[in-house]
Amino acid sequence: MKRIAINERPNWQARAESNGFMFHTIDGERYWDERAYYQLTLAQVEKDLEDPTNEIHQMCMDLVSRVVDSEELLGKLSIPAAYFDPIRESWKEGHPHLYGRMDFSYDGTGPAKLLELNYDTPTSLYECSAQQWDWLDQCIQLGMLPKHADQFNSIEDQLTQVFSDLQITKPFYFASIKGSEEDKGTTDYLRMIAEKVGIQTQHIYLEDIGHNGKRFVDLKDEWIPHLFKLHAWEYITHEDFGPLIAGSDTQFFEPMWKAILSNKGALPLLWEFNKGHPNLLESFVDSDPSKSVQAGWVRKPFYSREGANIELHTADAQQVKVDGPYTDAPYILQQCAPLPKYGDSYSLIGSWVIGDNAAGIGIREDDSLVTKDTSRFVPHIILD
Structure with a gap:
């Protein structure tokens, strides 16, 4: 895998905004960064990323099937007991899902190592799907990239198929939190598809969803039959509307069973059920988070997001500790698989699952070993 410098396209910001990508720059800093791209071979993509993504996804589905039948395992994931039955029912009844993202440490050689599962409210969907494909297409047209350059990216095509298969005839609401341009952009993209x-x-904004005593409703008191909510289940289960979910006739996306895969407590179980798998890292629940992290390990809270509250200690004594708000849940310890470094940047590969199939990758860069919400998105190509 190579990181290659390239000129930016002329007027790329205006083109991005005309396509609806309004959050390419955040707080004056580049989020989308096309001053470089990553080049992979087809074999690297197919063998080292696509195949493991499909295999691990099936492991995740197996994990859910085991956990829903075990109150002990549901409890180990720090899920409130009141939600055991609704989660179990959502799986047993086959509630459909749209997408998920796995994060890998991978440098182009050897097995990619799974760092995290993001299966409920994963970010970077639009930029991975539409924005980096537009970049590739225009760069080829401008002669900036070879005509036979390709990209591992069938996200929009596969999302189109998933939505078609749902055969939804009643209104489908897409909800984001007020004030988040990124969340609104993501929901608008899904709406378009x-x-x-x-x-x-x-x-609809999440804050504008109401309940009339029987159903979830919008501001006009109209029933919400289908709802995509860009809001994590672990938040909902602790909010006032949480107890109303079980008796609701609203179909939720992502479904409630995604709560099993949306916290890092799933990683020790994934290891336990598939011990020694080349793409997995040894992980276990941290019985004493007050202790220092030993060399070669990473400490993560169950519900940490965007790198917050991560404490990392590499085998060669590099240490990184990120502050954050996620201190009220258990922690895991995971074997450290440091991100590869290219120049001054550490890169993380996010591999997308749409429905039940691997569908594409996006690459994030940061100046530290921990990828955060400020980390840059850099496009990629396939070129042999």
Whole structure:
């Protein structure tokens, strides 16, 4: 895998904004960064990323099938007991899902190592799917990249198929939190794809969702039959509306069983059920988070997001500790697989699952070993 410098496209910001990508720059800093790209071979993509993503996804589905039948395991994931039955029912009844993302440490050689699962509210969907494909297409047109350059990216095509397979005929609401341009952009992108297959859609802010004593409703007191909510289940289970979910006739996306895969407590179970798998890292629940992290290990809270509250100690004595708000849940310890470094940047590969199939990758860069919400998104190509 190579990191290659390249000129930016002329007027790329205006083009991005005309396509709806309004958060390419955040707080004056580059989020989308096309001054470089990563080059992989087809064999690297297919053998080292696509195949393991499909295999690990099946392991994740097996994990869910085991956990829903075990109150002990549900409890180990720090899920409130009141939600055991609704989670179990959502799986047993086959509630459909849209997507998920796995994060890997991979430098182009050897097995990619799974760092995390992001299966409920994963970020970077639009930029991975539409924005980096537009970059590739225009760079080829401008002669900046070879005509036979490709990209591991069928995300939009596969999302289109997933929405089509849902056969939804009633209004589908897409919800984001007020004030988050990134979340609104992500939900707008999903709405656009849903509308392509004939689904009637509406946007609603999470704060504007109500309940009339029987059903979840919008500001006009209209029933919300289908709801994509860019809001994590671990938050919802501790909010006022949480207890109303079980008796609701709203179909939720992502479904409630995703709560099993949306916290890092799933990683020790994944290791336990598939011990020694070349793409997995040894992980276990940390019985004493007050102790220092030993060399070669990483400490992560169950519900940490965007690198917050991560404490990392590499085998060669590098140490990184990130502050954050996620201090009220258990922690795991995971074997450290440091991100590869290219120049001054450490790179993380996010591998997307759409429905039940590997569908593409996005690469994030940071100046530290921990990828955070400020980390840059850099495009990639396939070129042999």
